Amino acid sequence: MNRILVTLGCFVWLLGSISATAFAQPADSQPNRPNVLIIFTDDQGYADLGCYGNTKNKTPRLDQLAEQGTRFTSFYAQTVCGPSRSALLTGRYPIRSGGWGMPASEVTIGELMRDAGYQTACIGKWDVSNRRSIVPRMPNAQGFDYYFGPLGANDSGRVTFHENNEKAGMTDDMGSLTKLYTDKAIDYLKEKRDPQEPFLLYLAHTMMHTIIGASDRFRGTSEGGLYGDVVEEFDYETGRLLDVLDELDLRDNTLVIYTSDNGPWNQEKYTDRKKGHPEGSIFWGEAGPLRNGKGSCYEAGYRVPCIVRWPGKVPAGRVSDAIFATIDFLPTFADLCGFEPPTDRLIDGIDQTDLLLGRRETGRDNFYFHDAGIRQGKWKYLKPDAQFRGYAVEDNREKVEELYDLDLDLGEQINLAAKYPDKVAELNRLMKSVETDGAVPPQLDQSIGIRK
Ligand SMILES: [Ca+2]
Numbered sequence: 001m002n003r004i005l006v007t008l009g010c011f012v013w014l015l016g017s018i019s020a021t022a023f024a025q026p027a028d029s030q031p032n033r034p035n036v037l038i039i040f041t042d043d044q045g046y047a048d049l050g051c052y053g054n055t056k057n058k059t060p061r062l063d064q065l066a067e068q069g070t071r072f073t074s075f076y077a078q079t080v081c082g083p084s085r086s087a088l089l090t091g092r093y094p095i096r097s098g099g100w101g102m103p104a105s106e107v108t109i110g111e112l113m114r115d116a117g118y119q120t121a122c123i124g125k126w127d128v129s130n131r132r133s134i135v136p137r138m139p140n141a142q143g144f145d146y147y148f149g150p151l152g153a154n155d156s157g158r159v160t161f162h163e164n165n166e167k168a169g170m171t172d173d174m175g176s177l178t179k180l181y182t183d184k185a186i187d188y189l190k191e192k193r194d195p196q197e198p199f200l201l202y203l204a205h206t207m208m209h210t211i212i213g214a215s216d217r218f219r220g221t222s223e224g225g226l227y228g229d230v231v232e233e234f235d236y237e238t239g240r241l242l243d244v245l246d247e248l249d250l251r252d253n254t255l256v257i258y259t260s261d262n263g264p265w266n267q268e269k270y271t272d273r274k275k276g277h278p279e280g281s282i283f284w285g286e287a288g289p290l291r292n293g294k295g296s297c298y299e300a301g302y303r304v305p306c307i308v309r310w311p312g313k314v315p316a317g318r319v320s321d322a323i324f325a326t327i328d329f330l331p332t333f334a335d336l337c338g339f340e341p342p343t344d345r346l347i348d349g350i351d352q353t354d355l356l357l358g359r360r361e362t363g364r365d366n367f368y369f370h371d372a373g374i375r376q377g378k379w380k381y382l383k384p385d386a387q388f389r390g391y392a393v394e395d396n397r398e399k400v401e402e403l404y405d406l407d408l409d410l411g412e413q414i415n416l417a418a419k420y421p422d423k424v425a426e427l428n429r430l431m432k433s434v435e436t437d438g439a440v441p442p443q444l445d446q447s448i449g450i451r452k
Contacts (some may be wrong), residue, residue, distance in 0.1 A: 045285025110143025
């Protein structure tokens with residue numbers, strides 16, 4: 001009798017399992033998985049925000065976000081738009097992920113998180129399909145269930161939108177874009193997603209990329225000129241989006257990351273040839289103590305602001321100087337969101353979950369600068385023919401090896417290459433090992449890591 005009951009019980013259990021799988025869409029099967037909101041600005045300077053030392057621009061909402069989470073001071077994107085986006089999406093340096101020409105075969109966080117049961121949306125600037133409508137390389141085919149935005153940049157003062165794979169109008173009003181993208185993000189959160197399932201929302205703003213513009217409400221209102229108006233409008237709109245997280249009771253289970261794709265575009269020769277801005281207007285941000293700006297392999301090209309908030313998980317009010325980068329998002333999300341990173345290709349990012357959650361204070365061992373050099377710990381090396389984009393400041397620099405001690409010389413002013421030839425040789429080898437498809441696997445800095 002007992003055996004019959006056990007058998008019957010097993011049958012009922014089995015039937016229950018089958019029916020749950022076949023007929024009911026369960027709520028998120030891993031209920032502690034966070035939603036992920038990435039707010040990605042374009043060409044915003046390292047020192048544009050109050051919490052990063054700016055004294056003119058008023059950025060109360062992002063300053064507040066920093067108080068509620070951790071502010072990173074050695075965070076690296078890439079030096080220019082397309083490469084920065086392929087790196088963020090794939091966890092792979094642009095030498096592998098292709099930048100503007102990112103192949104359809106790359107595996108993005110959108111694909112991985114969608115397959116792991118996340119709802120995925122991309123709103124804003126895509127810029128990894130050569131700025132063209134090539135469906136297999138556009139957001140829907142690269143893992144995002146929903147897309148709205150321009151495939152490329154706004155250098156002409158005009159953007160053409162796509163909604164999913166279809167054209168969806170255009171505008172010449174650059175001052176409308178920050179609010180428009182925020183409205184689309186809010187609409188996604190309120191109307192388009194299933195509240196029972198976790199989401200990834202990748203919100204890639206067009207501002208502060210030239211041609212910049214602010215809406216009538218903000219134009220002429222800041223102390224920082226038109227650029228300051230744009231920064232302050234972005235801060236306001238980001239605050240409006242964060243308020244919606246609260247309104248929808250999403251704050252506690254949403255990992256919010258705010259960062260920028262590269263440093264400020266800040267050279268005179270570009271000003272001279274750029275049309276579409278009021279004469280004499282400043283349309284770039286501030287790099288603070290960092291050297292140079294967008295397009296450069298000096299720090300201001302790559303090092304950008306980054307704030308991460310996840311209440312009760314990511315320590316509040318913390319400032320971290322650990323080396324952290326957009327390429328680390330993919331392996332970190334894998335840990336937090338429950339999926340496996342691809343194993344058929346090299347992932348340059350490392351899992352930074354312990355850094356984010358305050359279980360360790362160290363980050364990456366090293367970071368590679370595209371066709372230019374490498375940082376390991378406090379040392380930064382640049383090769384003689386380090387790549388500078390044609391619009392970068394000092395792209396005519398003397399072609400010699402450079403070595404900087406970033407602890408003592410964050411502004412990269414004192415070249416120590418002649419003084420430490422062994423360190424130069426060591427970092428040159430390390431740089432080449434990254435370039436030869438990861439002969440040295442990416443790793444954590446183990447020097448003073450504290451695991452609890
Ligand atoms: Ca950019």
